[in-house]
Amino acid sequence: xxxxxxxxxxxxxxxxxxxxxxxxxxxxxxxxxxxxxxxxxxxxxxxxxxxxxxxxxxxxxxxxxxxxxxxxxxxxxxxxxxxxxxxxxxxxxxxxxxxxxxxxxxxxxxxxxxxxxxxxxxxxxxxxxxxxxxxxxxxxxxxxxxxxxxxxxxxxxxxxxxxxxxxxxxxxxxxxxxxxxxxxxxxxxxxxxxxxxxxx
Numbered sequence: 001x002x003x004x005x006x007x008x009x010x011x012x013x014x015x016x017x018x019x020x021x022x023x024x025x026x027x028x029x030x031x032x033x034x035x036x037x038x039x040x041x042x043x044x045x046x047x048x049x050x051x052x053x054x055x056x057x058x059x060x061x062x063x064x065x066x067x068x069x070x071x072x073x074x075x076x077x078x079x080x081x082x083x084x085x086x087x088x089x090x091x092x093x094x095x096x097x098x099x100x101x102x103x104x105x106x107x108x109x110x111x112x113x114x115x116x117x118x119x120x121x122x123x124x125x126x127x128x129x130x131x132x133x134x135x136x137x138x139x140x141x142x143x144x145x146x147x148x149x150x151x152x153x154x155x156x157x158x159x160x161x162x163x164x165x166x167x168x169x170x171x172x173x174x175x176x177x178x179x180x181x182x183x184x185x186x187x188x189x190x191x192x193x194x195x196x197x198x199x200x
Contacts, residue, residue, distance in 0.1 A: 016034065017050075024041045025041075054110070080102045101118075106121075106122065110128045112127075137154075143162065150165070174186070
């Protein structure tokens with residue numbers, strides 16, 4: 001189903017299980033499967049939505065693929081930048097809440113839930129089953145490990161590696177990501193130590 005006043009570009013593939021609301025813009029070379037997309041959503045060129053998530057069971061001798069049976073739910077006023085991918089859920093759904101802005105080349109893994117008014121900069125990777133709260137800002141090239149919970153009003157500096165849960169109203173940076181003030185302090189201390197070594 002496709003709603004009123006939608007603009008759909010060239011070479012777009014809309015597969016099974018897709019419902020698109022009104023006033024949406026779908027760029028060129030987009031593919032969409034198993035998704036429910038609300039109103040006023042902009043999906044730019046080359047985006048892949050509803051593809052297979054990276055779910056498998058491993059042992060010493062083999063890998064077994066876990067069936068991906070969920071959907072992608074995209075709420076009102078979401079923008080998804082060029083060449084980003086949003087995987088369908090494995091059993092539950094991958095959910096992008098309203099007013100979320102996603103930059104180019106972002107990967108959203110299966111069963112991820114992104115809260116309202118969150119901004120995600122380019123080349124960020126979010127592993128499966130993460131939950132990201134409302135009003136958060138994630139810098140470019142951030143990596144987030146699987147099954148983590150990121151609180152509301154969180155800011156993550158560019159190129160950070162998030163390895164553990166982050167509580168509400170927290171600013172973090174570095175690899176592994178720590179409180180932003182501690183990260184800046186460690187950066188200054190390391191620079192001082194480096195300069196002292198050069199002098200000796």
